Amino acid sequence: MLGVLANVATVIAGSILGLIFNKGIPANVAAAMMKCLGFCSAYVGISGMISDNAHALVIILSMVIGTLIGILINIDKWLNVGAEKIGSKFKKAADGEHSIAEGFVSASLLFCVGAMTVVGSLQAGLNGDNSLLYTKAVLDFISSMLFASTLGFGVILSAFTVIIIQGGIVLLANVIAPVLSTAVIDNMTVCGSIMIFALGLNLIGVTKTKIANMLPAVFIPIALYPLFTALL
Secondary structure, eight states, X not given: OHHHHHHHHHHHHHHHHHHHHHTTOOHXXXXXXXXXXXXXXXXXXXXXXXXXXXXXXXXXXXXHHHHHHHHHHTHHHHHHHHHHHHHHHSHXXXXXXXXXXXXXXXXXXXXXXXXXXXXXXXXXXXXXXXXXXXXXXXXXXXXXXXXXXXXXTHHHHHHXXXXXXXXXXXXXXXXXXXXXXXXXXXXXXXXXXXXXXXXXXXXXXSOOOOGGGGGGXXXXXXXXXXXXXXXX
16 A cells, blocks of 8 residues: 555645645736646547547547436535545635645546556456556656646645545455456546546636546546457
8 A cells, every 4th residue: 555655645745736836826827837747638538539449439428427426416416515524624724716625626537547456456456566556656746736726725625535546456456456457447547537638628618517426437447448348
């Protein structure tokens, strides 16, 4: 779990630094940084969508089924309700243009969706190799600092998502490793990358997609891809 704890620590540290820097950033600079983060997120999303092992039909069905589940549960609503409760306790930190939920969801997507999260956590759980998670921790430190400086307090809360998802994979590595083949991970990564691309469009201001309602789509390929290959 050392790699996971290191990642959590860098997210918290980067977020705190970002919040400190945010106080001295002029509005026009903050707006420009937001656009920059949006374009960078879109680039990360597009890069992650390119995979030789991903199957278009699996991706489409996963996104459709996952989004329908998210809408039925209304994940976006519950996240915002939770964020409002947290915001009432940290009113000063919550004040600003961007909601706590927006920062939380955006950062959680960036930090927890992708092959590095899954593969790094599996390596740590199966053979104690934390090297990939340490590398991810460094990258997340920089990202959390940039995101917190523009999206605010919600970014630091994504540390809970990191420890739950990455920690869960580490602890359950021996159980879930057989079902997380390279192809399944690639399909999960593509679904997540589509959301990161959508996040980029939101940050730029092109769309206002409720990305939280799409989150279940990341997990659908775990069941759908084996079923799909069995039917072929």
